[in-house]
Amino acid sequence: MLQLLYHVLLSRLRISKMPNRKQVKFFFDVISPYSYFGFEGITRHRTVWKTPIQMKPFFFAGVVRHTENPGLPLRVPIKEKYMHKDLLFSAQYWGIPFRLPKDYTNVMLNTSSIVPQRILVAAQLRDNALMEDVARALWHRFYAYGKPIFTKSQVAEVLRDLHVKNSDELLMMSDSAEVKNILRENTDEAIGNGCFGAPWMHITDNHGKVLQTVFGSDRLPQVADFLDEPFKGPMREKKQNA
Numbered sequence: 001m002l003q004l005l006y007h008v009l010l011s012r013l014r015i016s017k018m019p020n021r022k023q024v025k026f027f028f029d030v031i032s033p034y035s036y037f038g039f040e041g042i043t044r045h046r047t048v049w050k051t052p053i054q055m056k057p058f059f060f061a062g063v064v065r066h067t068e069n070p071g072l073p074l075r076v077p078i079k080e081k082y083m084h085k086d087l088l089f090s091a092q093y094w095g096i097p098f099r100l101p102k103d104y105t106n107v108m109l110n111t112s113s114i115v116p117q118r119i120l121v122a123a124q125l126r127d128n129a130l131m132e133d134v135a136r137a138l139w140h141r142f143y144a145y146g147k148p149i150f151t152k153s154q155v156a157e158v159l160r161d162l163h164v165k166n167s168d169e170l171l172m173m174s175d176s177a178e179v180k181n182i183l184r185e186n187t188d189e190a191i192g193n194g195c196f197g198a199p200w201m202h203i204t205d206n207h208g209k210v211l212q213t214v215f216g217s218d219r220l221p222q223v224a225d226f227l228d229e230p231f232k233g234p235m236r237e238k239k240q241n242a
């Protein structure tokens with residue numbers, strides 16, 4: 001009995017000693033250019049934040065389908081015109097080489113990103129840093145060189161350029177039930193918390209309770225403030241792809 005009491009007290013003590021650290025989950029899809037900016041912004045801030053950041057590849061089309069979001073900027077001509085300019089403006093801010101790929105709106109609205117997103121999940125199962133390298137390289141290929149990134153062979157070229165070991169295994173893994181489930185779970189997790197767009201973030205407490213949901217790469221200053229962390233602007237000196 002005394003022993004039981006001792007263990008209960010000890011576990012209580014351990015819980016109360018745990019720092020009450022918030023965490024960020026960052027949901028993104030390579031089909032979303034604003035995810036690219038947010039991805040760069042948040043990963044650059046990792047060097048100055050203590051807050052753990054979890055990167056979550058999800059399926060943007062699944063979100064759009066679920067929410068029946070009629071407000072996608074590329075579907076509204078006046079917003080489309082603005083967005084084309086805003087992407088260049090924002091890319092300049094983040095120091096990202098960027099030009100609009102040919103036939104951009106059409107490609108964005110009519111191409112599926114399921115293949116690269118599943119490959120990112122497979123890469124993350126191996127190693128999160130690998131996943132981030134692949135995501136960054138996919139965006140770089142699309143926006144710096146205008147080359148497509150949506151089929152297996154296109155992604156395979158990126159893996160080859162990055163000298164990824166056993167890349168065939170990774171591509172095969174991306175068709176597994178495990179990978180498909182994780183991508184679906186990540187998407188459902190965002191949808192379950194009110195997601196309608198990308199990038200999307202959850203700020204949670206250290207028990208995983210969602211304290212704040214956030215839409216957009218342009219909300220990083222508010223995210224930093226909520227986390228009690230510094231916002232250092234675009235940190236262009238940290239850019240990896242020139």
Ligand SMILES: N[C@@H](CCC(=O)N[C@@H](CS)C(=O)NCC(=O)O)C(=O)O
Pocket residue numbers: 031032033034035069071072073196197198199215216217218
């Ligand atoms: N102001 C946001 C815009 C983000 C944005 O427009 N994301 C697109 C995908 S690339 C989206 O999810 N749009 C849905 C909507 O605007 O309802 C930012 O700077 O990141």
